[in-house]
Amino acid sequence: MRLIKTLTGMLLATAAMAMAAGACETTLKSSDTHPDGYPTVEAVKAMSKSLEERTDGRLCIEIFHSAQLGEEKDTIEQTQFGAIDLNRVSLGPFNNIIEETQIPSLPYIFRSVEHMHTVMDGPIGQEILDAFAEHDLIGLGFYDGGSRSFYNKEKPIKSMEDLKGMKFRVMQSDMFVDMVSALGANATPLPYGEVYSSIQTGVIDGAENNWPSYDTSGHFEVAKYYTLDQHLIVPEVLVMSKKSWDKLSPEDQVAVKAAARDSVPVMRELWVAQEKKSEEKVRAAGSEIITDIDKTPFIEAMKPVYEKYVTSEKLKDMVARIQATE
Known part of the structure; x- marks a missing residue:
């Protein structure tokens, strides 16, 4: 009986979703590699609600989470072609496509999450969003990606010496490969879904x-070993296919941008709560969290990475402006 009730509930929920989508003149397809309930997924749900309200129900969003439409690299191409309308992606996979995205992806470019917010919510962030247009994408806004640190199954990492010879997965970005190499470890670019196995x-x-x-x-x-070296504070980006964007009226384009902006504080609030929840969970599960680490050698080791990727005067100026931002 319980199984029948569960199945009935699922069928009713599916039918309700289909009716809701059917009520919209246009349903935008949105992709995310993260699971349902993850802050970025929930933020796009909030965007959908805002968009429906702003367009009197004419536009809504159907979210395909858990990499249902593919890993990030694949979904970027699908979004450029217009097969996917909206996409939440880490900035890393864009580094080899859009040079401006390399700057907020640089190791230790941001002093804190608050510093990153100030930069990405301001003129510099808008410059980076504008750069997507030349690549068949419309940049809508930035979500948080937290601070990234190393974890491994072999030993606690307390210094660069401990990293030597170890193999770490990185996002499919040349910069991140070079970052890990500069620290003396070996980088292996892999899709997110292949990391566990x-x-x-x-x-x-x-x-x-x-x-x-x-x-x-x-x-x-x-x-089980998680070292809080916090080498990256890379924002995530929400983009829209330019092909899909061009099909919208100017009024609906304004509504999409406004709804995306509405979703940013929602995402950040959920992110802070999720970080706390996740930390408590992995500590309780027995992970060893290494906090006693001198970041100075790590930061100094990044000099060749900056020299390789910050080459043009435009990019050097952007780095200088970020570093000068209070």
Whole structure:
């Protein structure tokens, strides 16, 4: 009887969602690699609600979470082609496509999460969003990606010496490969969905990510040592296919941008709560959290990374402006 009730409830929920989508003149398809309930997924749900209200129900969003439409690299291409309308993606995969995205992706470019917010919510952030237009994408806004740190299954990492020779998964970005190499470790670019099994089978020793991803991916189950070196504070970006954007009226374009802005504080509030929840969960599960670490050698080791990627006067100026931002 309980099973029948559960199935009935699921069918009714599905039918309600279909009716809601059917009531919209246009339903935008949105992709995210993270699972349902994750702050970025919930933020796009909030965006959908705001968008429906702003357009009197003419526009709504259907969210495909948990990499249902593919890993990030694949979904970026689908979004450029217009097969996907909206996409929440880490900035890392864009580094080889849009040079401006390399700057907020630089190791230790931000002094804190608050510093990152000030920069990305201001003129510099808008410059970076504007750069997406030349690549068949419309930048709508930035979400939080937290601070990323190394975790592994072999040993506690307390210095650069401990990193030597270890194999770490990184996002599919040349910059992140060079970052790990500069620290003396070996970088292995892999899709997010392959990390768990790769650690489990020994293809890699570990990876690097934030508290919520370390938790919700289950990586803490196979990599118990988490070192809070906080080498990256990389924002996430919400983009729209330019093909889909161009089909909207000017009024609806304004509504989409406004709804995206509405979703940012929602995401940040959920993110702070999720970070706390995830930290408590992995600590309780027995992960060893290493906080006693001198970041100075890590920061100094990034000099060749900056020299390689910050080459044009435009990018050098952007770095200088970020560093001067209070």
